[in-house]
Amino acid sequence: MTNPMRTVIDWLDDRAGVRDLVHEALYESVxxxxxxxxxxxxxxxxxxxxxxxxxxxxxxxxxxxxxxxxxxxxxxxxxxxxxxxxxxxxxxxxxxxxxxxxxxxxxxxxxxxxxxxxxxxxxxxxxxxxxxxxxxxxxxxxxxxxxxxxxxxxxxxxxxxxxxxxxxxxxxxxxxxxxxxxxxxxxxxxxxxxxxxxxxxxxxxxxxxxxxxxxHAKDPRRGPDTAFWPDQVLKDSVAxxxxxxxxxxxxxxxxxxxxxxxxxxxxxxxxxxxxxxxxxxxxxxxxxxxxxxxxxxxxxxxxxxxxxxxxxxxxxxxxxxxxxxxxxxxxxxxxxxxxxxxxxxxxxxMNERTEENQARYDASQAFIEAKHAAEHDAERVVELALSPTKIPPTGALTLVYNDPYLQGPKLFKQHCASCHNYEPISTEERSSSDMVNDSPTAPNLYGLGSRKWIEGLLDPDQIASAHYLGYIDSPFASGGEYSEMVDFVQESLGEDVEDEQRKTIQAAFKKIAIALSAEANLPEQQAKDREDAELVAEGRLLIEGGLADILESGTSCTDCHSFGEMQDIGSPELDGYMSRQWLIDFISNPADERFYGESNDRMPAFAPHDDPQLNQMDQKSLQLIVDWLRGDWYRADKATTASKEK
Amino acid sequence: MAKPPKQQPTSLPPPKSRRSFFAVFAAIVTGAIATLTPLAAGLVTFLSPLLRKSKSPQVRIALLDQVPDDGMPRYFPVVADREDAWNRYPKQRIGAVYLSRQAGEASPIAFTAKCPHAGCQIGYTAGNDVFQCPCHTSVFNLDGTRSRGDKEVSPRDMDQLPVELREIKLADGGAVTEVWVEYIDFQTGHKEKHPTT
CATH class of the missing domain: 1.20.810.10 (Cytochrome Bc1 Complex; Chain C)
Incomplete structure (x- = not known):
């Protein structure tokens, strides 16, 4: 009986000459x-x-x-x-x-x-x-x-x-x-x-x-000639x-x-x-x-x-x-x-910056920063693309353009950073992505609306610092034209206040900070706000007038600010303080009666007109800046826990 | 099984008659038409971008108020409708310009941010006294001239764009002034400015 495999090969060899081809391919002399x-x-x-x-x-x-x-x-x-x-x-x-x-x-x-x-x-x-x-x-x-x-x-x-x-x-x-x-x-x-x-x-x-x-043999007399297969093929395969x-x-x-x-x-x-x-x-x-x-x-x-x-x-x-x-x-x-x-x-x-190498150093520094920024952007886009909403039909660039986390810092740099800083007050939390100007002419906006930020605003030292109202030529600083807020906080907790009383006032300020911060409805703080509903309610009562009973001055927030039932103008409204809409309205026109009115001495109205063509900033940029400042962006870790809870 | 003898196709010597000259000629011509027509159709389509004309758009960049007359350059994205083959993208950032206005000047000057060397985007950090290109590190003064003149990698100074001021009447009787720029794209790498459009 003939081997069927052999028959096939014989046939192929007859019609196409495969044996010669294989022989030629494998037994080339080396x-x-x-x-x-x-x-x-x-x-x-x-x-x-x-x-x-x-x-x-x-x-x-x-x-x-x-x-x-x-x-x-x-x-x-x-x-x-x-x-x-x-x-x-x-x-x-x-x-x-x-x-x-x-x-x-x-x-x-x-x-x-x-x-x-x-x-x-x-x-x-x-x-x-x-x-x-x-x-x-x-x-x-x-x-x-x-x-x-x-x-x-x-x-x-x-x-x-x-x-x-x-x-x-x-x-x-x-x-x-x-x-x-x-x-x-x-x-x-x-x-x-x-x-x-x-x-x-x-x-x-x-x-x-x-x-x-x-x-081409480098040295043909080196040894006996061999065929390409299998010696050279083995070496080639190993390589x-x-x-x-x-x-x-x-x-x-x-x-x-x-x-x-x-x-x-x-x-x-x-x-x-x-x-x-x-x-x-x-x-x-x-x-x-x-x-x-x-x-x-x-x-x-x-x-x-x-x-x-x-x-x-x-x-x-x-x-x-x-x-x-x-x-x-x-x-x-x-x-x-x-x-x-x-x-x-x-x-x-690899080098220190010196007088001679500064141009070279700065160019390299810019390169390194751009590289890090690009890596950071890339990670973020992937995170967004992996989110449950996935990539829209218009492409991933839409994710980039609509993400407050990515766009916020860029827009802030373009529109806000020449006056405002953006850096954590505690030096340990600071990072290279902070935006810092040595002589700010407006408050530091890091953590805007958070409990910590409002606590700082109600702290006699911090409120007078450049992070809050003590920036360069501030009309709100002590001795300024509109120093009422700084004076109020500093007098309320002045040196002559007795320890017992100080503790009571500090506790009241803390509750006010909690209540006011709850108005902002910050996404990162919502759970905490719900948990502390009682403190929020107590804080609200203090804002609405309760504080007057504790302070020697007999004043409370609503003597100047509007809040709930109590309406006043000329000082920023506290209803929805630092909430998304409050901030959008504020940045659109800080000189509005609801906000600083006449005491707004420097901040431009970014979008006061109904016709967007007449405004310095479009609505979308405005919203992105506000969302970024409020930490309102998609977080992958939150999304996974949320889906697990479901 | 005995191997059958190998069959080799036989070749004839090339014909030399007058008639065969026409056959050769006709074979070449018809063969060429048959094979080159599809190639020509492909090439025409492939080269069609050369025939498409584009125009530099007039773009509203900012309000004049956004460019104080302190001589400092300010960065603005150039936002215009952009077409890409079958898509039209409304209001896209198609580039960037720097506007700066000297003290007492009514109108700002505009520089395109595209580097005349290789087309990278020239950067500017607020407060600096130079523009810097991140790619091949060209440096430009705030008036757009090259910091080290002909020693700079860039073959020419930053490209200035034509600026036009347009007054818009408001409903309340007031008026605002807008800064418009003709956003021209220039050929890079040459001493002279040549628009690519």
Missing amino acids: PGGSRWRYVWGSTLVMAFMTQAVTGIFLWMAYSPSTQTAWESVFYIEHGMTGGWLLRGLHHYMAQLMIVLLALHFIQIIWDGAYRAPRELNFLTGMFLMLIVLGLSFTGYLLPWDQKGYWATNVGTELASQAPVAGAALKKIALGGSDYGHQTLTRFFALHAGVLPALLVGFLVAHVLLLRRHGL ALGVLAVVLALTIWKGAELGAPADPANPYNAARPEWYFLFLFQFLKWFPGELEIWGAFIIPGIVVAVMFLMPWIGRSRVGHFFNVLLLLVLFGGSAYLTAQALYDDNFAA
Whole structure:
């Protein structure tokens, strides 16, 4: 009986000549025996196969448009089982591929493997290298996060400066004048279609040429010749496994980064190209003004052209020596420039600021801060996208724009921080994200409306400090035109007040703080407010007039302020004090009778008109600032406990 | 099982007659039309962005009151409708400008925040006496000129934008003044200002 397997193979061999094909593929001779130094080409093929396989699966989940690119990548990373692994493999293998390319290149030049008759092997290899760099560049944009968006923006902006056709090329690459849907569809088509197809074509040519001329043996008399299979294949496989181990380790240890979604309106100030393009980035700093064209095009162009000519230059011993020297200069120079770029960016973390280095230090400090801010933003967007409301159809950028936690500080900085500070009073709680101005001309708004904040307002020392009403040129400070509030608190707890009485007053102030703070209805304090309902009720009675019975002055809050039944004007209304609507109305027009009236000497009315076009601030910004000040934003930990309680 | 002899396709020498010249010519032409037509259709669509024209929008930036005449630059987002292929986004931040007004001047000057070097957004921290670009660390004075002149990486000073003041009558008889700017996008990297539109 004939073996059916054998019959099939025989048939295939007859019709397609498979035995010869397999024999040719596996029993290629390796002159001088298998060696570790020959593995780099094979690891590159393995890396490319990894990219093709992971790329196709990523493709099945990726959607290139400005409202879906980041969102689909987010979903791969956080929503699909194993997505983080798939993306991590693709992300880090891409980076390792550059390292492998460099090693392969070094080995080829060092060993002189590029010389006749292998010129075409070398040229196809050069094209493959350029294609891989193109894949890296186009791939960097596809997640449509801040980092990729702004770094690629700089790249295409520089490309647009190319002589003659630069501007047109940029327009074609972008699919219009600006980054948008068409940029993504084009970059994606290049990344997943055009460039891989070219790469396969050149790779086939590269490998066929290798077969035609045989492997270039560094030292053919080193040992007996062996066949490619299994000795060299084993070495190649071990190397491939090593490469995979590195990629897996990076994926597990660091994971593929996903920044906040690309926001054309908010530049990422730490935009840098991927590490392997950093040397070019740094190189550009050497070419001021119109000399840029030398750094961006002419010199790199000449270098690449010379690299293409290496097989001919290397025909003589001197030429080969020149090539090796050029190789050392290029890699040494790139390494040096990369190190310099990294050092420049992290200068502030490694040096003290001095008179001489201040410009350099400040630039680096700004970079480090922007990087931290971007990481913080990215974490927050992911938290929002993972929330039960998920990402709206308009995209994740809507989450960013509607989040008080993200937008509040930016808007505060723009509209409020030139007068108000935002920093915890206790030095232990302070952080780098506080907004501090050495000479504030308005109260510190940190913790606005909280019990602690109102307790401070009713404390004779704190109220007179710059954190409350003692800021520069304050009309409300002692001796000022409207010093009643500060005087009232300081007199109520003056030095001549007896200890017993002081304790009673302090207890009353505490209850008032609790009741007044309950008016704010702060989300972070609601549970506490409900718990202390009795204290709140007692505090309310004190505000409404009860305080007058305790204080020697016989006054209470409602002698100046409106509260409940008691109506008065000219001092800020206490009904709903620091609540969302109260604050919105207040910031819209602090000079309104409900608030400071005539005593408002400096705060602008940000939105006094019904027609939003006439206002300094739109309603949405106003609401975001207020929500942020009140700590009213989505919190993932609260959401999980709430859903567990259900 | 005995192996059957391998069959090789046989080739003929190339024909040389006059008639065959026309055959070659016709084969090339028809083949080219058949294969190049789809390619041409693709290329035309691919290159179509070059034919699309865009215009610099006139944008209301702020109220004049928001730019006190203290010479300090103030940052404002440029908010206008933005079109992206099949989408129209109303009121989007499409960029940013700095407005600053010198003492006694009626109108502010406007700088686009886009760096003339590589298009990054130039930063300004309130109180500083220079603008700084975060990418390749160009520094500009508050009047937009480059801090170190031609030694600066940026090839030209910050790009100034045309400003227009528009008075709006209020219902109560009063009036407010708005600052409008023509938001022009300039080609980066050159000594001269060339609008990209």
